[in-house]
Amino acid sequence: MHEAARRAAERAARDSYGRLLAFLAARTRDVAGAEDALAEAFASALKSWPEQGVPSNPDAWLLTVARRRQTDAIRRRQTSKAGEAHIQLMTEELEAAGTSPDAIPDRRLALMFACAHPEIEAGMRAPLILQTILGLTAIDIAAAFLIPPTTMGQRLVRAKARIREAGVPFAIPEREDLAGRLDAVLDAIYAAYAKGWTEIGDTAAERLADEAIWLGRLVVSLLPDEPEAKGMLALMLYAEARRQARRDTAGAYVPLEQQDIELWDEKQIMAAEALLREANQAGPTGRYQIEAAIQSAHVARLVTGRPNWDSVVALYDVLLGLTHSPVALLNRAAALAETEGAEAALASLDAIEGDRRMADYQPYWAARGHLTALAGRKEEAHEALTLAIGLSTDEAVRHYLIGQRTALQDG
């Protein structure tokens, strides 16, 4: 019984945390206060469920307990008449939700938009979304974003205080504001995914990738007419489909063009393709749709048996025109080497050669090393690969590059 009750509480924590928090914080706009109330409700659940049994509706139970604690806290803070009226209204609303739990509206998306509000520091939007929607701890998030836990904790507290002080509304913005704000929500989710994707071999990071995909599905289900949301979900699914192929049995890094396509998850690829088709119905418009299309061109070799580099280069041209990102230029160069050769690819890199952002950007030096080696410029290749090795944080990638450099000397 104890075990079953504990599991029920954990399941409720996992599945309902964000939904309950969004509901509790919607009127007060006090995310931190709502978190405290919810934490206490979960603590009571862990104490009382094993003895008294799991309630028929765990969410409603948790909401009722959290609401009591929340109204007490607000009462202690504000005693004015206006405050009382506010509490009355909130109590009634929560009471109604507690007795007919089906009426709990899904406000997670509104909470995500609050976290992505321009008032919130850009770098904190993704961490804030992960904490409030998924209930990840500051320690988990800090590890994923390479920030010391105490610093992350302080920043999260500040960001939540900002929501309250600035009176950030918990609402999906009107059409005209939606684009900018949806971009921030998508960027936050994708940043979380990218963290979970690059830091491989770390189970916490993989969990982060799963959570990001789950959030992506939520956005698509709640805003089914937004092509960029579908494009982003497709992009994550394409990457996820290749997770198993990125490492060989010994754990060594395997570059895309050498991956065993047998290891690609065809079901996920098909799901990504379907999403991308839906997103593109009115023609590709945004960054995520184009990036997903590039992935689609990469996996085309699953069907045709050969890679489709011409399309990849053409799509990178579109992306470059849209973002002017040095990273897009770099990726385009890698594809260009396949269609026009290494020298042409290297020439295209001249545009970012002196770019300060590239000086300690590991993928830039790894790509330069690869291209100069292909072009037979051994000395340059040695130097670039050495820099890339020195800038690596991933063990498997570092070993792969050391292998490349050794091959250069022997070849």
Added chain:
Amino acid sequence: MRYMMIIHHDDEAMAKAPQRELWAEYAAFNEALNKAGEGFSGGLRLSPSKESTVVRSHAGKTDVLDGPYADTREQLAGYFFIDVPGIEQAVEWANRCPSSKHGAIEIRPIVEPKAG
């Protein structure tokens, strides 16, 4: 922001690490530091802590003690300098340092002298 990156090693664990590979990775890491620009400087490696000497002067008397200075397994083993916008990038550099796998990298912001 300038940071001094302080490398702490457990001398015993360090001796067990694959030496050739480790120092090859260190050479690459130092080169990356030297190329990273102004404010960066490649690491300096210190002799093992058992070779350290500690001097204390008080009341006109000089005490000379043989190391290690502190009674902990992890000892100061080397250091390097970086100049980056903030702690996130500093953590990234600490992560790149081959010693992060065999010990710990302590990140300490340098207090800049006040102008004027």
